[in-house]
Amino acid sequence: MEVVAYERAVEGREMVILRGGKEVERRIVPSDSLLGLLLKRGGRHPKKPTRRLPHGWDKL
Secondary structure, eight states: OHHHHHHHHHTOEEEEEEETTEEEEEEEEOOHHHHHHHHHTTOOOOOOOOOOOOTTGGGO
């Protein structure tokens, strides 16, 4: 649960912007309030699996 909260707080979630009933934009929005809550609870980074880059991408 903490991993999901951390990801939403730091990496954000997708938000769809609608105007006149039509989608006009998509934004990635981090949650400042959730990040604040996590920091109040101790500020430790939850253990989560690291995301690895495909072979060779780190040299680009």
